[in-house]
Amino acid sequence: MSFILITGANRGIGLHLCRHYLSQRQNVIALARSHSSALEALQTHYQTDQQLDQSGQFKVYQCDLNQEESIQQVAESIKQQGIELELVIHNAGVSINESFGNWTQKAFIDNYRVNAVAPALLTQALFSQFAHKAKIILFSSGVASLSEAKDVRKSALDSYAMSKVALNMLAVKLSNACDGVNTICCAINPGWVRTDMGGQDATQSPEETVISLTQTIANLSEEKNASFLSLAGEPISW
Ligand SMILES: NC(=O)c1ccc[n+]([C@@H]2O[C@H](COP(=O)([O-])OP(=O)(O)OC[C@H]3O[C@@H](n4cnc5c(N)ncnc54)[C@H](OP(=O)(O)O)[C@@H]3O)[C@@H](O)[C@H]2O)c1
Numbered sequence: 001m002s003f004i005l006i007t008g009a010n011r012g013i014g015l016h017l018c019r020h021y022l023s024q025r026q027n028v029i030a031l032a033r034s035h036s037s038a039l040e041a042l043q044t045h046y047q048t049d050q051q052l053d054q055s056g057q058f059k060v061y062q063c064d065l066n067q068e069e070s071i072q073q074v075a076e077s078i079k080q081q082g083i084e085l086e087l088v089i090h091n092a093g094v095s096i097n098e099s100f101g102n103w104t105q106k107a108f109i110d111n112y113r114v115n116a117v118a119p120a121l122l123t124q125a126l127f128s129q130f131a132h133k134a135k136i137i138l139f140s141s142g143v144a145s146l147s148e149a150k151d152v153r154k155s156a157l158d159s160y161a162m163s164k165v166a167l168n169m170l171a172v173k174l175s176n177a178c179d180g181v182n183t184i185c186c187a188i189n190p191g192w193v194r195t196d197m198g199g200q201d202a203t204q205s206p207e208e209t210v211i212s213l214t215q216t217i218a219n220l221s222e223e224k225n226a227s228f229l230s231l232a233g234e235p236i237s238w
Helices: 012-023 037-051 068-080 105-129 158-177 206-218
Strands: 002-007 028-032 058-062 084-090 130-139 184-188 227-229
Touching: 002 012, 002 105, 012 028, 012 037, 012 206, 037 058, 058 068, 068 105, 084 105, 105 130, 105 158, 130 158, 158 184, 158 227, 184 206
Parallel strands: 002 028, 002 084, 028 058, 084 130, 130 184, 184 227
Antiparallel strands: none
């Protein structure tokens, strides 16, 4: 039985992704650092449905991606159950931002730890569980494009952008590392989405974003391995 694993599943895009895949009767593993009533309601709903044998399985694990031990514990639990992963979506992220003049080591490190280091360590820890042609999706950002950054004169997203550039490199490094098991790994910019991170002025609702994202992910083929893609699956300039 294959599962889809989604990080940062208690709110925002991650929660909507869980909802979407569960509604498609897929088996889902949700990783969440914090409790949320929305995730709990989803869990209750799908556990009830399971009794009627109408849906896939839904497993929720607590995991703080700032803590290496927490990443190892959740991976160990998944391994012990012999769970196979067909899709891993590294959705969890933070956007801690300070403009030049106020930069701090803490903000840089906090962004890097969740946005770039955690997806690397979690993928490494789960490597043995990947199905043949498993997909590994890293949620990047338009601000991670080096070529486009030259035109964004007033962006205040410095440390966030740098952490997502590191994440983009991870897409390439993971593609090399996972070569033997034929995974497809890419970085996708989900666009500007109305969540806690994106704010209420963002142009896309989480619902419409998830419809496009899941189509793009479903259509990913091997030639998209190690690429940086838009929501629609078009290449973005590194
Ligand atoms: N929204 C946008 O416009 C936009 C644009 C481009 C890219 N993205 C990317 O898309 C992804 C999802 O964004 P979003 O808008 O849904 O963000 P969001 O609403 O702020 O949600 C962020 C999620 O990440 C989780 N998270 C943060 N730190 C964590 C940690 N240490 N351990 C475990 N989970 C942690 C949060 O959990 P807690 O509740 O525990 O904090 C939450 O579930 C992010 O990677 C983001 O960079 C978003």
